[in-house]
Amino acid sequence: MASRVSQRGGDLLGGDLAIDLGTANTLIYARGRGIMLNEPSVVAVDITTNSVVAVGAEAKRMIGRTPDHIRAVRPLQDGVIADYDVTSEMLRYFVRKVLRRRGALTGPRIVVCVPSGITSVEQRAVSEAAYAAGARKVHTISEPMAAAIGAGLPVNQPSGSMVVDIGGGTTEVAILALGGIVASTSVKVAGDALDTAIVDFVRAEFSLLVGDRTAEELKISVGSAFPTSGPKTAEIRGREVSTGLPRNVAISADELRKAMDPPIVRIVAAVRATLDRCPPELSGDLFSGGIVLTGGGALLRGMDARLQHELGVPVQVAERPLDSVVLGTATVVEHFDQLHRVVVDGHRR
Ligand SMILES: Nc1ncnc2c1ncn2[C@@H]1O[C@H](COP(=O)(O)OP(=O)(O)OP(=O)(O)O)[C@@H](O)[C@H]1O
Ligand SMILES: [Mg+2]
Structure with a gap:
């Protein structure tokens, strides 16, 4: 009974959210509704005015294609907040985008997952960013625990x-x-390091400069960690190191595997x-x-x-590897009242 009352109360007060604030992607799950947002953790900033131009999918499309004064920033690096202000802005934007659809009266309770190796200072930064996004209470859960629950x-x-x-x-x-x-x-x-390894390899082997996005596309389309029956070659378009001119080269699946090894x-x-x-x-x-x-x-x-x-x-x-963490975090949110004492640490402001 108690849990039913508080669940209804939670709805009136803006419901509860589970957030996977990832280095590459941010996913938000709303209690009783499911995954409401899945966007790249990217922000486009105008450096002349220091203002945010675009967030999420729109900002990711700008990477490597923006005029000089607009920079696409990934505010999380190596799993933790590298740029607090930009992370806060991004999270506030995403939370508002989800809450706008529900007409909430006041801030939600938020459970956000954090890497298991995070320091208390880093953990505090994540909590503070969630409070700044409008949470009335923030809890954290460790990412591998969330991943395991989400993977069933x-x-x-x-x-x-x-x-x-x-x-x-x-x-x-x-x-x-x-x-x-x-x-x-x-x-x-993890994934970013694989992209960087491809950028470095292509530069060393072919004297060709390619961006992280191109490297990621190669990794996904032809890359492998073990010999497989996938596609055998890919065409890369880059800029020659010495001349700066565009040039195409072919790279094989074996070379890509060696690059990422x-x-x-x-x-x-x-x-x-x-x-x-x-x-x-x-x-x-x-x-x-x-x-x-x-x-x-x-x-x-x-x-x-x-x-x-x-x-x-x-x-x-896992069945849905990209969603496992947010789904595991969501399980905590769905059973907030029974579960949070067991697997979630609360952090008072
Ligand atoms: N089909 C694929 N093949 C290889 N790598 C992929 C594929 N799809 C996505 N990735 C990689 O997965 C990574 C993103 O995964 P995920 O969304 O789980 O990360 P994250 O949760 O944002 O990061 P972290 O948990 O480290 O903070 C990226 O490096 C992306 O390139
Ligand atoms: Mg993750």
């Missing part, structure tokens, strides 16, 4: 389960049992290190239940096969 892993059971969330800025690896994190590793190597090796090492720290009582569960991959990096061709090959543990990709 039985985190509250005594048996162990393992999740690897490969996002844009961070890879979060965690072993979970009985509602808690038994062992975890967070490394600042150093960051992939680091991701594999993070998973191995976490497995090594698994209590013996739970190892058997992991070898039978396997590892579940979430985050956009889980979609890299052959990522599952590569981890399975190197670690000898079954690996599968």
Whole structure:
């Protein structure tokens, strides 16, 4: 009864939101409604007036194509807030966009996920940004816990389960049992690092300059972490280092795999290190239940096969890897009144 009353109260007061404030993408889930927003974490800023020109999908389209005085900024780097003011503006814009549709009277309660390796200062910055966006109460949940819940892993059971969330800025690896994190590793190597590795490789091998967006497109269209049956070559259009003139070259899937190998090796090492720290009582569960991959990096061709090959543990990709974290955070929001004491830390202003 108590929970029904407070749920209705929550609606009148603007409902509750679950937010995955990611380095690459921000997703917002509204209680009782579902995922209402999914946009790139990008802001276009006019540097002459220091004002925000565009946010989200519109701002991402501007990357690399803007006039000199407009800069597309990604305010989160390596999974944490790199530019507080721009992050705050972005979050406020996104929250308003969702709330505008519901005609709320006052601020929502917000649960936002944060990387497991975050410092208390960084965590405070995330909370403050959510308060600045209009929240009346902010809670945080660790990203690997949210990813595991969202991927449907039985985190509250005594048996162990393992999740690897490969996002844009961070890879979060965690072993979970009985509602808690038994062992975890967070490394600042994920999708963005794969893009940078491609930019560097293309420059070194072909003397060609390409932007991060081109590199990301190559990664998605032809890239792989393990030999697969995907497409074999791609055409790259870039600028020659010496002359600055445009030039096209062909790059093969094998070359792209070689380009991305150093960051992939680091991701594999993070998973191995976490497995090594698994209590013996739970190892058997992991070898039978396997590892579940979430985050956009889980979609890299052959990522599952590569981890399975190197670690000898079954690996599968979650059903909706890009949505796992926000869906897991949403589970907390949907059961706010029963659950938040168990898995969520509240932070008073
Ligand atoms: N099909 C694909 N193949 C390879 N990589 C992909 C694919 N789709 C998306 N990605 C990559 O996934 C990354 C974004 O994933 P995600 O949205 O999970 O990150 P995030 O949650 O914003 O980041 P973080 O959790 O590190 O803060 C980007 O680097 C993107 O290039
Ligand atoms: Mg993420």
